[in-house]
Structure formats: C-alpha cells, structure tokens
Amino acid sequence: MPADVRAQIPSDIVEIERALSRISHLLNRARQHHQIAVEAGVSVDRAAVPILRLLHDAGPQRSGDIAARLAVEAPHVTRQVQRLESVGYVERVPDPADRRAYRVRLTTAGRDAVERVLGVGCQSIQHALSAWDPGEREQLATLFNRMVDDFVRVAVERGILPK
Template identity: 85%
Template sequence: MPADVRAQIPPDVVEIERALSRVAHLLSRARQHHQTAAEAGVPVDRAAVPILRLLAEAGPQRSGDIAARLAVEAPHVTRQVQRLEGAGYVERLPDPADRRAYRVRLTPAGREAVERVLDVGRQSILQALAGWDPAERAQLATLFDRMVDDFVRLAAERGILPR
C-alpha cells in the first residue's frame, strides 16, 4: 500500500486491527486449543471445532455447504467429518432434498461435546473480563456483533464468503 494511502487510515482503525490480530493469534494457537479441549474433555482437532459449532448453530448441513460457510476447501471438511463421525460426534444422513447427497448432523454426544468446548471458552472470556462492569461487557458484545456482521457483509461482497 502506498504511503499516502496508508497515512489516510485513521489511528483508531490501526488500533482495532492490532487488537483483533492479537486476539486472533491468542485464540487460534494450538496450545490454546489443546488447553480448551483438555478442560472440556473433548479430544478433537482445532479444525473440527468450527464445524461442530456451525452444526450446533445451523443444524444439519451438506459438507459442501459447511465448506462454503466456513470458507475452507471441501476436502478439509470431508476429512474432519470422517474423524468426527468416527468419534461419534456427527452422523451422515441422506439429504431429503436429494437422496444422492448427505447431510451432516450432530449426534447427542456431538452436541454435548461442542457445548462443553464453548462453555470452557466462555468461562475463559468471563475470567479475562472479570474486572469489567456487566454494562461494559454488554456494550462490547453489541459492538462485536455489529463489527462481525459488517465483516461478513464485506467478505460476501468480495466473494470470500457466500451471501
């Protein structure tokens, strides 16, 4: 990026990017995942957690739809689904709209596993923000939701995520 364009970026945007980068790094570290998985008692790969979460939030999905929604390659999802199926966390069922296709859905064990992982992560957030007033946390949650919605919209406009 040319220096004159870089100079036009407001300092608050620079600070937001810096903070997001630091948070993303902290949350995506393998060591962090292993700690969370161990505390939750859920032995899954780091790459499997977004799939479990998506299925918990959106219900049964085709593998291709999972890949599109997570912006990853389909073979990646296929491998993870096979591992999750072997662990008893998901099952593949015929798609009622197309009997040649399959939908992936959580099993009761998978639902329990994802809830435990999310509980551990949420407890960590609560501990990290222990000094925050509940109103400050609520404001942060509102602003984060708004920011994520805007990021998703921009990614869809750029063709990075499906609309």
C-alpha cells in the same frame, strides 16, 4: 501494505486491526485449544471446532455448504468430517431435499462435546473480563456482533462467503 497507503488509514482502524490480530493469535494458538479441550474433556482437532460450532448453531449442513460458510476448501471439511464421524461426534444423514446428497449433523455425543468446549471457552472469557462492568461487556458484545455482521456483509459482497 505500502507505508503511504497505511498512512491514509485512520488510527482507530489501525488499532482495531491490531487488536483483532492479537485476539486471533491468542484464540488460534494450539496451546490454547489444547487447554480448552483438556478442561472440556473433549479430544478434537482445533480445525474441527468451527465445524462443530457451525453444526451446533445452524443444524445439519451439506459438506459443501460447511466449506462455503467457513470459507475453507471442501477437502478440508471432508477430512474433518471423517475424523469427527470416526469419534462419533457427527453422522451423515440423507438430505431431505435431495436423497442423492447427504447432510452432516451432530450426534448426541457431538452436541455434548461442543457444549462442553463452548462452556469452557465462555468461562475463560468470563474470567478474563471479570473486572468489567456488565454494561461494558454488553456493549462489547453488541459492538462485536455488529462488527462481525458488517465483516460478513462485506465478505459476501466480495464473493468470499456465499449469500
């Protein structure tokens, strides 16, 4: 971004972007994923975790819908689903709305794996924020969710994410 454009951006927005960039870097480091996977006792690719999380939160999905919701290419999802299927974390089931299509859903083992990964992740966050007052954590959660909702809204408006 040219310096003159950046100079017009409020300093709080610059600081928010900087913090988000740092968080993203910390959360997406291969070493961080490996440590969480080891602690959770789950062997899964870092790229598969968002798919498992989506299936955990939203239930069975078509592969194309997974790709659209995660804003990734369909072949990426196909590869990850094949890997997750080979380790028994997901299965393909007929789509009740269209028997020619299928949905991907978590197996019992997949649900257990996701819950263990999420549990370790939550413990890590709890440890990092242990000195924070519960009210501050609640406020942060509220503001994060509001921010994410606004980011999603803008991404939908821009055609980056489906409606």
